[in-house]
Amino acid sequence: MFTGIVEELGEIVAIEHDGDSAVLTIRGPLVTRDAVHGASIAVNGVCLTVVDVRGDTFTADAIRETLDRSSLGALGAGSRVNLERPVRLSDRLGGHLVQGHVDGVGEIISREPGERWDVVTISLPAHLSRYLVDKGSITVDGISLTVVEAGADRFSVALIPTTLSLTTLGRKEPGDPVNLEADVVAKYVERLIGDRAVGERLAGDPT
Known part of the structure; x- marks a missing residue:
C-alpha cells in the first residue's frame, strides 16, 4: 500500500524485453537504501517487486499485463519515473490510500x-x-x-x-x-x- 507522495524522481537505466515480459533497471538512490529482494516499489504508480539491488539501482520484472495496462511499456533508457516505497503502518497518510494497481x-x-x-x-x-x-x-x-x-x-x-x-x-x-x-x-x-x-x-x- 502506498500514499501517492512521491519520494524520489528516478531514472530508467535499461529495459530488456524478453518475449511477453521485460526487466526494468531503475536508478533511485533513496528508495534503494533499504530495498531488498521481494520488496515493493511503486514506479509511476505501478507496484513492482524488487528482484535485485545493486548500488543505487534495482531491477524489477514487468509482465505483458503490466506493460499493456500501464504506460511502462512506452518508457526507455533515460526516462524519469516517480518512485515511492510502501507506507509503514506507523507513517502519516499524507496523500490517500494507493494500491499501485493501475486502472x-x-x-x-x-x-x-x-x-x-x-x-x-x-x-x-x-x-x-x-x-x-x-x-x-x-x-x-x-x-x-x-x-x-x-x-x-x-x-x-x-x-x-x-x-x-x-x-x-x-x-x-x-x-x-x-x-x-x-x-x-x-x-x-x-x-x-x-x-x-x-x-x-x-x-x-x-x-
Missing part, C-alpha cells in the same frame, strides 16, 4: 501555467469517470492529486511548485501518457451499493 492510462490534454502552479487537464477512460468527483482523489503516475473538475471524459488537477519540480508531471507535455488509479474507497462503495441493490431486488422478487 487505466490517460493522456495529457493541456497545461495552463499560472503564477506559481499549473492546471493540467487529462483524458479519462470512460470506465473510470464514475469514480471521480470534484475535490476527490486520483492517482496520476503514482502522485496523489485532488481533482479540480471531473468530467465525463477528462479531469483537471492543479500542480503546486513542489509537484512540478519533484515529479514527472513537471515535465509531461500534451500527448504524453499517464497511469491512473481511482480512489479504492470509491470502488468499495460501488461494490457495496451494487451488492445491496441486487439483494433488495432478489428479496422483492415474488418468484
